[in-house]
Amino acid sequence: MAKNKLITPFVKWVGGKRQLIDQIKPVLPKDIAKLKYFEPFIGGGAVFFHLQNKHSIINDFNADLVNAYNVVKNNLDDLIESLKKHENTSTYFYKIRELDRDKSFADLSAVEKASRLIYLNKTCFNGLYRVNNSGEFNSPFGNYKNPNIVNEPVLKAVSKFLAEQDITILNGDYAEAVKSADEKSFVYFDPPYHPVSESSNFTGYVQGGWQEADQIRLKEVCDDLTKRNVKFLLSNSSTQFIKDLYKDYTIDIIQANRAINSVADKRGAVDEVLIRNYE
Template sequence: MAGKNKLVSPFIKWVGGKRQLIDKISPHLPKQLSAYTYIEPFIGGGAVLFHLQPKKAIINDFNAELINVYLTIRDDVEALIAHLKSHENTSDYFYTIRSLDRLEGFKQKGLIDRASRFIFLNKTCFNGLYRVNRAGEFNTPFGRYKNPNIVNEPTLRAVSRYLNESEVSIFNGDYAQVLDLADRKSFVYLDPPYHPLSESSNFTGYIEGGWNESHQIRLKEACDDLTDRGIKFLLSNSSAPFILDLYQNYSTTLVKANRAINSNGAGRGKVDEVLIRNYEL
């Protein structure tokens, strides 16, 4: 797609983010992608959206705090930048800000305050790991980084400009609501919480309640529905045998990805992921 701005890029770290996999994902996208409405029901850090920069898109995430950040960047980026400059990179301050979602009335706090808190915690917490407990409370510890890039003004302004100059609809809720909006002129990229390769590698803490096999099965049924409606989709997931078996009737390609979250540094490195699609290249 012509006229892409390289400054339009992810403004947060995100578990399973696709920035490093873009070169492997791109060859599996449909030809003439610009003719489609781009739909991404699990937007996360937005690496694929920001790489493609489609003129018409529908994005969604179940994480209300994350979607508030997207909306705030679109609607009031200068106020957000000003608020981000007020934060302190200290342990005591970090835990004070982290604790705000334990207090009554947090959901009623200003949208800019909440968006600023989200970015600050993301940039200063350990490993940039967005993780919540079963009550939906952020619980990643302080990262102790000397000079985290809390206020990335060029990227925030570029993303704001893209969201305002393109036709991007932003939703917060169950992914099914945006799949219902798809038609034959849509292309859907799905990047759900991954099925764990093993019990010890299980990480689904970026949404309250997590994901399990029943959620994966429901998503596969949604993919079957897209196929029945003649809508192209590409899905990323782990290469767990359960996933490979679940999607055995679709085209699958294994790709190598860097594993970014593991408490043991020796456990990080290349790991197989799978790209699943319902169309011919």
């Protein structure tokens, strides 16, 4: 079946893989189209939307993001109507951003919450979804002239794909999301990256962040999948800690362009790793 080129991420997410697809494709299983696809850290879903596997389970710990996926799937018309009401002004942006500081935020409808997330994602600085330790969105206004707040062609294509194929959308722990995987499955992990330095640590798209213990737990989940003959591919930063942790697996080093660094001249191409348990 020909792939629909309009089925692409509808939000920009930290560490998104859209620019790395051509480097990821060569290491994917040759029979991936026949396998059930799992992506437990879905984020913007660049790999998921590129592959367009008919049978997939996607998951994320970020409840607002998962709500947006469900609304795009089930309430597209209402979402588009809501998105069209937003204004690209600083005053309006901060008014919408501040909504999660109030208890009434819980009373917003699923459509209103999804509309807010997409609006803030399209209009905030660098499209950077970031929350503070209280779980409040804190990226500043981007001041863009014509942000594409309502990308109807993409939203409609994604909605149709999510609704018509066998796609399960989960909001929970990644280990739970892969429990049903078997030898006819493929799992792609794109977790919060291990920091290459203390100043480069960025896990602000979910409250709490990730530590070394979290990376070790993920590796144990990968070990369990291997014992169950489940193929997995994992992306992470090319740190010695990660390379030592996965020394028993196949590790490929690729280069990625990353724009997240407080020091402008430290942005640019950085090494990342693709780790897998298959040939």
